[in-house]
Amino acid sequence: MKLNVRRRLEERFFLGLMRVFVATAAILLGLILLVIVWRGIGALSWEMVSQAPQGGFYLGKGGGILNAIAGSLLLATGATALAALIAVPVVLYIHVYAGQGRLTNLLRLALDVMWGIPSIVYGAFGFALMILLGLRASLLAGIITLALVVLPILARTFDEIVSMAPGQLREATLSLGTTRFEFLGVLLRQTVPGLLTALLLAFGRGIGDAASVLFTAGYTDSMPTSLLRPVASLPLAVFFQLSTPFPEVQARAYASALVLTAMILVISLLAHLSISRLGRHVIR
Amino acid sequence: MQSLAIRKLNVWYGRKQVLRDITVDIPLRQLTVIIGPSGCGKSTLLKSLNRLLELNEQVRVTGRVQLDGQDIYAPGVDATEVRTHIGLLAQKPFPLPMSIFDNVAYGPRIHGRTNGNLEEIVRSRLEAVGLWDEVADRLQAPATGLSVGQQQRLCLARTLAVEPEILLCDESTASLDPISARGIETLLCELKGRYTLVVVTHDIDQARRLADYVLFLWLGELVEHGPAGSFFGAPQHELTEAYLAREIG
Numbered sequence: 001m002k003l004n005v006r007r008r009l010e011e012r013f014f015l016g017l018m019r020v021f022v023a024t025a026a027i028l029l030g031l032i033l034l035v036i037v038w039r040g041i042g043a044l045s046w047e048m049v050s051q052a053p054q055g056g057f058y059l060g061k062g063g064g065i066l067n068a069i070a071g072s073l074l075l076a077t078g079a080t081a082l083a084a085l086i087a088v089p090v091v092l093y094i095h096v097y098a099g100q101g102r103l104t105n106l107l108r109l110a111l112d113v114m115w116g117i118p119s120i121v122y123g124a125f126g127f128a129l130m131i132l133l134g135l136r137a138s139l140l141a142g143i144i145t146l147a148l149v150v151l152p153i154l155a156r157t158f159d160e161i162v163s164m165a166p167g168q169l170r171e172a173t174l175s176l177g178t179t180r181f182e183f184l185g186v187l188l189r190q191t192v193p194g195l196l197t198a199l200l201l202a203f204g205r206g207i208g209d210a211a212s213v214l215f216t217a218g219y220t221d222s223m224p225t226s227l228l229r230p231v232a233s234l235p236l237a238v239f240f241q242l243s244t245p246f247p248e249v250q251a252r253a254y255a256s257a258l259v260l261t262a263m264i265l266v267i268s269l270l271a272h273l274s275i276s277r278l279g280r281h282v283i284r
Numbered sequence: 285m286q287s288l289a290i291r292k293l294n295v296w297y298g299r300k301q302v303l304r305d306i307t308v309d310i311p312l313r314q315l316t317v318i319i320g321p322s323g324c325g326k327s328t329l330l331k332s333l334n335r336l337l338e339l340n341e342q343v344r345v346t347g348r349v350q351l352d353g354q355d356i357y358a359p360g361v362d363a364t365e366v367r368t369h370i371g372l373l374a375q376k377p378f379p380l381p382m383s384i385f386d387n388v389a390y391g392p393r394i395h396g397r398t399n400g401n402l403e404e405i406v407r408s409r410l411e412a413v414g415l416w417d418e419v420a421d422r423l424q425a426p427a428t429g430l431s432v433g434q435q436q437r438l439c440l441a442r443t444l445a446v447e448p449e450i451l452l453c454d455e456s457t458a459s460l461d462p463i464s465a466r467g468i469e470t471l472l473c474e475l476k477g478r479y480t481l482v483v484v485t486h487d488i489d490q491a492r493r494l495a496d497y498v499l500f501l502w503l504g505e506l507v508e509h510g511p512a513g514s515f516f517g518a519p520q521h522e523l524t525e526a527y528l529a530r531e532i533g
Contacts, residue, residue, distance in 0.1 A: 168376065171339060171378075173380065174336065174339065175336055175371060177365070177367040177368030177391070177395065178364065178367075178394055179364050186380055186381065281381045281428070282381050283428055
């Protein structure tokens with residue numbers, strides 16, 4: 001009887017504790033959104049998202065952040081595509097050909113280490129690489145550096161998703177006399193919704209990263225026109241505007257952060273919609 | 285196809301030997317049933333016949349499995365080619381992640397056997413397993429939307445569409461409801477005569493209903509084998525007798 005009381009108290013105490021933590025997490029997210037919206041909504045205007053900066057923009061004069069919106073979209077899309085080009089074959093190779101061996105463990109370890117490296121380190125590496133190749137700060141250099149940042153995220157997420165594919169899928173497919181390469185196609189069909197999730201995660205991380213593009217992509221007030229010219233990006237737009245002493249420019253920084261958050265939200269929703277469509281045939 | 289012969293087959297999982305010196309001829313265009321208690325190596329023997337065992341990295345195989353006199357484990361023999369001749373119907377139905385139509389069309393497509401008439405092939409295979417009338421109006425729907433029994437018949441149609449000569453069934457009715465299980469049994473009976481079937485089961489009654497020929501495995505060894513009539517009527521080995529009387533197993 002005594003034991004029962006103790007166990008019930010224990011249950012209630014830890015349940016309560018967990019609820020407090022869940023509430024804390026929810027409140028924190030809410031606070032972040034609240035602050036960005038509250039500080040930024042006033043400065044948000046059609047001009048803000050439809051124009052590049054004009055002269056004196058950072059002193060509070062006209063223009064907007066379309067250059068940074070476009071630059072960020074290009075950087076994140078390019079980097080995600082480039083990373084996927086490497087990550088998808090690597091992951092499929094691990095699962096279809098390499099099996100559970102030393103090479104596989106080594107690859108996973110390498111990707112995990114890469115995941116942990118701070119993005120400023122990639123920025124420095126990209127910068128060194130640029131100098132070596134005689135490349136200037138440009139969209140291309142930014143894409144390459146950012147691809148390194150998102151590669152481990154994309155690869156390890158996709159890796160986990162392929163690991164969750166049912167084991168019988170391999171047996172069922174190969175017993176039809178398929179080659180391993182043909183099985184790879186079936187495996188891809190099964191994991192396409194998960195791949196999209198991985199791409200989205202990588203994109204979300206890429207579009208928000210400031211440190212890796214600081215030196216490699218540079219910054220410019222004009223719209224992106226060429227792979228070999230510098231581009232603006234939203235995180236840096238937030239940074240530059242927030243570091244001015246003018247309240248109206250600082251307000252625009254929050255508006256820019258709001259735009260960045262909204263973009264990630266829209267992409268998440270789009271991906272969610274397409275996942276349920278693509279997942280029609282997936283075996284659960 | 286002329287013959288399927290197993291000669292001195294040994295299989296190890298890591299250090300554990302699961303099959304010992306199996307030597308037997310599988311009769312052609314008949315239904316051979318492999319029986320024995322759980323863990324006796326029934327499924328291992330079955331999957332050694334189309335080299336699916338290799339998917340497990342710990343497995344080591346010695347001995348020969350001869351298809352038309354050609355050892356399928358000989359160097360230079362392509363497992364993909366072997367599996368084209370020897371199909372498998374698994375224990376649990378497992379549709380491929382695609383539509384009902386594409387599941388059946390998958391084999392003919394990859395093997396280039398469509399002859400421009402894929403619809404006809406798919407239809408005839410679905411008719412052969414009695415599924416056509418149930419799915420004719422939703423061929424493009426996901427295969428996962430079918431009931432478990434329908435899925436198993438779809439898997440059978442998918443396997444038959446590859447045009448194998450030998451069909452392996454690994455407890456293929458074990459995860460089905462009794463009515464669907466009967467349906468699959470009936471189909472298997474219809475298929476013998478045209479195909480060589482090898483069926484694993486732990487259900488002695490099912491073995492009696494289906495078998496033309498029986499292999500009895502015990503702890504990785506082939507204890508007894510023979511035509512169903514004499515095997516069930518007058519078993520030679522006391523282990524067999526005890527197993528059939530359900531005293532062991």
